[in-house]
Amino acid sequence: MSTPWPPLRAELQGIEPYGAPQLDLPVQLNVNENPYGPSPEVVADIASAVAAAASTLNRYPDREFTELRAGLAAYLNTDGGNAITPEMVWAANGSNEVMLQLLQAFGGPDRTALSFAPTYSMYPEYARDSNTTWVVGHREDDFSLDLDHARDLIRQHRPHVVLLPSPNNPTGTALSPEVVGVLCEELGEGLLVVDEAYGEFRRSGTPSALELLPTHRNLIVSRTMSKAFALAGARLGYLAAAREICDAIRVVRLPYHLSAVTQATALAALRHAPELLGKVDELRLERDACVVWLREQGLQVAESDANFALFGTFEDRHAVWQGLVERGVLIRETGPDGWLRVSIGTADEMTAFKNALTEVMKEINR
Structure with a gap:
């Protein structure tokens, strides 16, 4: 009997790498990017900062x-924080690396991580890559989190880490402060990670879990500069937590894991935060208009506090996705069976999406 080559770990054999389709289409609304790039002024400041960093690249x-x-x-x-100090912040190459570092530090063999489906599809991969046992519960039909179910699952499995996006990906559903507080108490010494990758897009009146950090030492709130800051190409994710948690992560981080160029880019972007975040309100309005329009077409749409909308249901969602691709519009085939997700783009991009979806639905109905 021949041994597979290369000698990949047994549990990884036959697994396809994570990734959304990368197709060169005119309208790309599939990976929740900010459609508005940085202004020439921001680009110039980033370029200047990177040039300065480049002169020191011979040093770590x-x-x-x-x-x-x-x-x-x-x-x-x-943006919701309360006396957060630099020692309470940790950053890495995208929130993906932040999450992996968390499970490397607090998960591992004989430890458990838990979430509730549908949720971000990378979570079980972080658990797998860190040899952490993965347990998944379920969300309600409206994609909200049933607190009794969540408590029961925590009591049954006593997880070391619970991962909860808010707004949730792929549904856009936000957690209430009550849920966050109750689960922190229920976990005891376990950690609750509230993943706010889309936190800046939350609707007015939806609080950030950052407000609860002073109350719960086992709460971690993660963010990213990829979405609202329009810096997906820079790869900078970060979290806020008790200083002891940040110090613990330092044990597992790779040496010099954030390059000088990445640090310079992120600092320049922060100097222009009001401008870079200036399109968030516009994207919120475009999102809400998209949700209304989709419902007017007779479709179900999840309530969204993010920069995307999950809609359905379709008997053959792939046929709908393919029909949109044929019309130059790329969205995401993700979430529960029958559902599709569209990222919110510019007004022109959303018009193109609506026109294409109208044609596809007419074709399918015929």
């Missing part, structure tokens, strides 16, 4: 990214 970067942690703490204190 600041291993503790001290200046960046201070900048991120200051920003978070303007």
